[in-house]
Amino acid sequence: MPKLLSDEAVARYRRDGYLFPVDVIAPAEAAELRRRLEDHEAQTGGPISGDRRHKAHLYLTWLNELIRHPRILDAVEDVLGRDLLCWSTSFFIKEASDPGFVSWHQDATYWGLSSPDVMTVWVAFTPANLVNGCMKFLPGSHRQQLDHRDTFDKHNLLSRGQEIAVTVDEAKGVPAVLEPGQASLHHVLLAHGSAPNRSGDRRIGFAIRYIPTHVRQVVGERDSATLVRGTDNFHHFDHEPRPAADCAPDALAAHAAIVGRQVQVLYRGTGHDHFRP
Numbered sequence: 001m002p003k004l005l006s007d008e009a010v011a012r013y014r015r016d017g018y019l020f021p022v023d024v025i026a027p028a029e030a031a032e033l034r035r036r037l038e039d040h041e042a043q044t045g046g047p048i049s050g051d052r053r054h055k056a057h058l059y060l061t062w063l064n065e066l067i068r069h070p071r072i073l074d075a076v077e078d079v080l081g082r083d084l085l086c087w088s089t090s091f092f093i094k095e096a097s098d099p100g101f102v103s104w105h106q107d108a109t110y111w112g113l114s115s116p117d118v119m120t121v122w123v124a125f126t127p128a129n130l131v132n133g134c135m136k137f138l139p140g141s142h143r144q145q146l147d148h149r150d151t152f153d154k155h156n157l158l159s160r161g162q163e164i165a166v167t168v169d170e171a172k173g174v175p176a177v178l179e180p181g182q183a184s185l186h187h188v189l190l191a192h193g194s195a196p197n198r199s200g201d202r203r204i205g206f207a208i209r210y211i212p213t214h215v216r217q218v219v220g221e222r223d224s225a226t227l228v229r230g231t232d233n234f235h236h237f238d239h240e241p242r243p244a245a246d247c248a249p250d251a252l253a254a255h256a257a258i259v260g261r262q263v264q265v266l267y268r269g270t271g272h273d274h275f276r277p
């Protein structure tokens with residue numbers, strides 16, 4: 001029995017490589033998460049940036065709760081099974097009138113994981129739509145790895161401006177329009193991209209990457225992840241500590257070490273957007 005998604009929805013995810021919208025938290029909870037983020041930004045002197053955007057669940061308690069949210073995990077379990085690790089998280093924020101865009105790419109090209117059993121849950125803290133630069137998905141593109149090339153466009157949010165080497169028909173891109181509190185699910189091989197934010201407000205999304213415990217890191221040395229459901233009988237990843245309080249000194253130190261190691265070892269020269277400075 002599926003936990004949250006219907007059999008038909010799971011079949012659609014497997015066929016198309018994505019599924020949305022999935023109602024995961026109430027709109028008021030999404031507004032509260034935005035408020036907490038912006039309080040944190042006010043305390044630290046500006047928009048969350050650099051390594052702090054990645055794996056922020058290692059130093060912010062409310063994000064560590066979000067990656068364990070039962071509704072999110074129920075949806076993930078329906079596709080990936082019941083033993084689940086959160087491998088990574090990243091904020092994807094486009095400021096008002098931000099020229100930044102993301103070229104068409106497949107995440108699997110850069111991550112070094114042993115299996116395509118990797119799902120991103122992208123949780124909208126604000127609306128995401130065609131005006132503010134929501135993600136677009138290319139249906140069925142998760143069935144094969146495509147070649148990528150570097151473009152180095154300065155407004156490309158991917159550090160090397162990497163993009164799929166063949167022209168993608170923009171008209172085939174399906175906009176992942178979301179309301180606050182809704183999420184999209186997408187497969188690690190799904191081609192996706194997004195346009196600039198032409199609106200007067202920020203567009204804030206929080207992407208959570210889940211894997212089943214059997215997946216291994218095959219490019220980097222030792223990697224780490226957070227066990228969020230079930231049992232880890234494989235021990236392919238070091239289990240990460242949970243922060244006792246927001247920005248607790250030991251949590252910040254653990255976060256810096258973990259993300260620093262990933263940037264140095266795993267992502268050297270690959271430059272996916274997750275690790276752009």
Ligand code: NI
Nearest residue numbers: 105106107273
């Ligand atoms: Ni991506």
